[in-house]
Amino acid sequence: MGAGAKHRLVFVDRLLATLVHLRHATTHDALACWFSVDRSTITRAIAEVPPLLAERGCTISPGVRLRTLAEVIDHLGTDGKTGIIDGTEIRVRRPAAGRKDRDKFISGKNKQNAVKTMVVTDGDGRMLFCSPTKPGSYADITHARQLGPVTLLADGPAMEILADAGYQGLGAQTGGQVITPPHRKFKKNAPVQAIAGLLSHQQTADLTSARQM
Numbered sequence: 001m002g003a004g005a006k007h008r009l010v011f012v013d014r015l016l017a018t019l020v021h022l023r024h025a026t027t028h029d030a031l032a033c034w035f036s037v038d039r040s041t042i043t044r045a046i047a048e049v050p051p052l053l054a055e056r057g058c059t060i061s062p063g064v065r066l067r068t069l070a071e072v073i074d075h076l077g078t079d080g081k082t083g084i085i086d087g088t089e090i091r092v093r094r095p096a097a098g099r100k101d102r103d104k105f106i107s108g109k110n111k112q113n114a115v116k117t118m119v120v121t122d123g124d125g126r127m128l129f130c131s132p133t134k135p136g137s138y139a140d141i142t143h144a145r146q147l148g149p150v151t152l153l154a155d156g157p158a159m160e161i162l163a164d165a166g167y168q169g170l171g172a173q174t175g176g177q178v179i180t181p182p183h184r185k186f187k188k189n190a191p192v193q194a195i196a197g198l199l200s201h202q203q204t205a206d207l208t209s210a211r212q213m
Contacts, residue, residue: 077157107136
């Protein structure tokens, strides 16, 4: 006790910096700016304070630790909870000129350079899984298929996962376990098949003949 370099932060500040880091995953660089110290000072504090808290019973309560998508799906199915999946994009700098996959980072939705990740939460909005990133040009459903939820849901317990229209198609592949909004109805230039049920046989025949002309 008492050996080593002297702390540039009083204990209360070291404790506060550690709690902010643990609660919000704030980077050491950001905390160093907030407390006007070097990054190494924050790193040292975050390494020293948690053991002191643990000695006094201030630890993370035991519970479920979900590290893979398979564990998340098994957790939701076992507990009978509803899951929610969605893709999110993070804007990034344009890749260097000459890079072969430069255009892959352009998002078709936002028309900007981005990387995309898929997030899974429970019905209360608690995040359970965040996938590795993919270039922004990847469609949400393509990214999801590569992560393997179709196979996991087929082999796992029955459950319900809500998704937006970007995941239409997963419902049929998972036996209805992924629920997405229905396809939009045609508003203009509807094909004959889309409105045949609303017309008589003669009206449908007349419409078909008119289109062929």
